[in-house]
Amino acid sequence: MTLHAQEQTLDAELVAERDHLAASRAALARMRERAEALFATGDKVAGDAYTAEQLGRHMARRVKELADDPTTPLFFGRLDFGESDPDHAGREYHVGRRHVTDELGEPMVLDWRAPISRSFYRASARDPQGVAVRRRFGFSAGVLTSFEDEHLDRGEELGTASRILTAEIERPRVGPMRDIVATIQPEQDELVRADLADSICVQGAPGTGKTAVGLHRAAYLLYLHRERLRRSGVLIVGPNRAFLSYIAAVLPALGEVEVEQATVEDLVARVPVRGVDAPAVAALKHDARMAEVLRRAVDGRIGAPTEPIMVSDGSFRWRIGLDPLHRVVEETRRERLPYATGRERVRARVVGLLQRQSEARRAESPGDAWLRRMGKAKPVTAFLDAVWPALTPEGLLHTLLTDPEALATAADGLLTAEEQELLRSAKPGRTPKATKWTAADAVLIDEAAGLIERAAGFGHVVVDEAQDLSPMQCRAIARRSEHGSITLLGDLAQGTAPWAATDWRESLVHLGKPDAVVVPLSVGFRVPAAVVAFANRLLPALAVDVPPAESLRRDGTLAVRTVDDLVAATVAEVRAALAHDGSVGVIAADDAVERLRAALAEAGVATATADDVAAAARVTVVPATLVKGLEYDHVVVVEPAAIVAAEPRGLHRLYVVLTRAVSRLAVLHRDPLPDPLAA
Numbered sequence: 001m002t003l004h005a006q007e008q009t010l011d012a013e014l015v016a017e018r019d020h021l022a023a024s025r026a027a028l029a030r031m032r033e034r035a036e037a038l039f040a041t042g043d044k045v046a047g048d049a050y051t052a053e054q055l056g057r058h059m060a061r062r063v064k065e066l067a068d069d070p071t072t073p074l075f076f077g078r079l080d081f082g083e084s085d086p087d088h089a090g091r092e093y094h095v096g097r098r099h100v101t102d103e104l105g106e107p108m109v110l111d112w113r114a115p116i117s118r119s120f121y122r123a124s125a126r127d128p129q130g131v132a133v134r135r136r137f138g139f140s141a142g143v144l145t146s147f148e149d150e151h152l153d154r155g156e157e158l159g160t161a162s163r164i165l166t167a168e169i170e171r172p173r174v175g176p177m178r179d180i181v182a183t184i185q186p187e188q189d190e191l192v193r194a195d196l197a198d199s200i201c202v203q204g205a206p207g208t209g210k211t212a213v214g215l216h217r218a219a220y221l222l223y224l225h226r227e228r229l230r231r232s233g234v235l236i237v238g239p240n241r242a243f244l245s246y247i248a249a250v251l252p253a254l255g256e257v258e259v260e261q262a263t264v265e266d267l268v269a270r271v272p273v274r275g276v277d278a279p280a281v282a283a284l285k286h287d288a289r290m291a292e293v294l295r296r297a298v299d300g301r302i303g304a305p306t307e308p309i310m311v312s313d314g315s316f317r318w319r320i321g322l323d324p325l326h327r328v329v330e331e332t333r334r335e336r337l338p339y340a341t342g343r344e345r346v347r348a349r350v351v352g353l354l355q356r357q358s359e360a361r362r363a364e365s366p367g368d369a370w371l372r373r374m375g376k377a378k379p380v381t382a383f384l385d386a387v388w389p390a391l392t393p394e395g396l397l398h399t400l401l402t403d404p405e406a407l408a409t410a411a412d413g414l415l416t417a418e419e420q421e422l423l424r425s426a427k428p429g430r431t432p433k434a435t436k437w438t439a440a441d442a443v444l445i446d447e448a449a450g451l452i453e454r455a456a457g458f459g460h461v462v463v464d465e466a467q468d469l470s471p472m473q474c475r476a477i478a479r480r481s482e483h484g485s486i487t488l489l490g491d492l493a494q495g496t497a498p499w500a501a502t503d504w505r506e507s508l509v510h511l512g513k514p515d516a517v518v519v520p521l522s523v524g525f526r527v528p529a530a531v532v533a534f535a536n537r538l539l540p541a542l543a544v545d546v547p548p549a550e551s552l553r554r555d556g557t558l559a560v561r562t563v564d565d566l567v568a569a570t571v572a573e574v575r576a577a578l579a580h581d582g583s584v585g586v587i588a589a590d591d592a593v594e595r596l597r598a599a600l601a602e603a604g605v606a607t608a609t610a611d612d613v614a615a616a617a618r619v620t621v622v623p624a625t626l627v628k629g630l631e632y633d634h635v636v637v638v639e640p641a642a643i644v645a646a647e648p649r650g651l652h653r654l655y656v657v658l659t660r661a662v663s664r665l666a667v668l669h670r671d672p673l674p675d676p677l678a679a
């Protein structure tokens, strides 16, 4: 074929693909109209109010799921199966964000999560999985502009050399995080499609796609186990609000609109946090031993009966002796129920004893009203208050922090006298209500609450930036995923909390998933190679054993400049950065942020805050402590030494800061660079 003829064929194919795209969009619009019509008539066809409500909710969700965003491609790939494939011989399937069917119900686009679509991500020249040709589409603003074919049947495979993958990775970043369904890589896909029953832990260097993998796994699991997970729920836990708003749009873009997102602080927000602990106190409160202290404190509230119960029902007087009361308490204690459930169980057993006496005397069973009345009778409640008193989580912690004897009993052999002293040094208020609880107290109160009442759990929990969780925070998540599975995502090298994990096995034990596999991700999609090499100079000083990242990005620039005036240099750097496309992130020690913001404003440069993902301003000034998980095309790091000096794990913080750049990193410093970087 001549070059000209080849081009003509390509053009004709492109036209055919565009037609298929237009037809698919029209089909999706029809599906949506039909769903809307059903939604409108739903309450008329449903038999009763409950069904109507269920149906209404289902249809409302379905309408939302079928929303079409004209700027994102409806499909991004195509699989042509070879003649020899037993199931799909000679068929072609377009792979996209959701199922689209024509009026006869024939597929026009397959959901990327469907079993057949798996081959789009996993087929290779070595293992073609029946696929003859894999096609990837290039889009620009929703318009199909190109495609790229791999003839797997002829041993052709592009892998990471794909032009379309490269363009996607190198595209300028604007606004919130986007999904990566079009370009999920095989090692990522394996994690995304892991079984619901499997808990996994992903150790990945910066920019290897951990967050992306976690979000896509949530979407995948919801597709495969829709009903089950809708009932139990899926939870995404992230480090802070800025991060959560950055990732908030990914799942809805994939049609998943019912996933809860929270920080750990949100999860344990039973009390308002109004106080601050000294670092040593906070560290102790986050220590795993506190779980045992609390458990003993709760157990310690259960006492031995000292008096029989004498109770009258108006006609007769009843008596329950000490022996049976002892047996009731012991039996219930052995059942290891949540404390509050135990209290009610004791009450029920006492009433049971009264019922038997009554049956023996009256030769008939007393009615429900009698049983209820006896359960609430003063002597019965007084007995319960004496041997199994009602307990609030706040009350329990308040007692431990204010009553040296109570603490000594619960902490005996667990905490040293000095540690007990340290715990009490925080000086709570006179009552739980009057106490200015700290963030660490909130975690302890949640632990206590978990001992008192069982919390409802989620079917699956995705935990991002998990290296920063304390043992007690891990336990808070464990309580919410006891009967579900988890995806734990993190990087030990990015641990900045005082209690940051140094070994995933330990975190997994606290999370109640000791058998989860730990899988490394090492191909970086964000940070250019030159910047990775610079940041990696810090690794030996971070005292963690992690595989270093290798970057897919050969482009990108790194500039390290000694300057006299940090503020003026920052303004100049930002101005220069604005000549390029994409976002600009200025990252500095927290206490320098206001000054830089003001200087930029004075210079006429509008800036946004990190949590405002919808901001029109292209420049964001971010405190170093909030930048975890975020990324900007052009990053300006201001005075690394100040970032390091601001906190005990400052070098880890700097490692996070230096790995936020997608295309260009400029490091401005007046003070000498921290040692490992100066090398």
Ligand SMILES: Nc1ncnc2c1ncn2[C@@H]1O[C@H](COP(=O)(O)OP(=O)(O)OP(=O)(O)O)[C@@H](O)[C@H]1O
Pocket: 168, 169, 178, 179, 180, 183, 184, 185, 188, 204, 205, 206, 207, 208, 209, 210, 211, 212, 213, 491, 494, 525, 526, 628, 629, 630, 631, 659
């Ligand atoms: N397969 C992929 N195709 C295209 N882009 C990808 C792919 N995987 C990851 N990316 C992009 O790389 C960037 C980094 O991904 P992500 O934020 O998930 O990494 P991370 O491992 O969570 O990073 P960090 O450790 O810094 O939090 C994002 O812009 C993401 O969209």
